[in-house]
Amino acid sequence: MPDCRKLLAQMSEYIDGELPKDLCASLERHLADCPNCRVMFDSLTKTIKIYREGKEEPLPDELKDKLHKALEARWARKRRA
Numbered sequence: 201m202p203d204c205r206k207l208l209a210q211m212s213e214y215i216d217g218e219l220p221k222d223l224c225a226s227l228e229r230h231l232a233d234c235p236n237c238r239v240m241f242d243s244l245t246k247t248i249k250i251y252r253e254g255k256e257e258p259l260p261d262e263l264k265d266k267l268h269k270a271l272e273a274r275w276a277r278k279r280r281a
């Protein structure tokens with residue numbers, strides 16, 4: 201799945217509704233086919249939702265960066281294993 205890394209970087213934009221429509225479509229297609237990315241997407245969605253419900257304010261860029269890095273590191277480990 202060569203698109204995984206790219207898709208991962210687009211997920212938080214997608215969740216925020218900031219991803220262009222054509223990219224949304226390809227992300228959704230990829231999620232339908234890729235269990236790994238679905239798991240990532242689910243945990244990212246939950247994390248953001250929990251954060252928002254607790255704070256009732258948009259996710260700061262700093263936290264988004266941290267989430268991205270954490271997910272990318274996790275994904276990279278999985279890939280090597």
Ligand SMILES: [Zn+2]
Pocket residue numbers: 201203204207230234236237
């Ligand atoms: Zn994938």
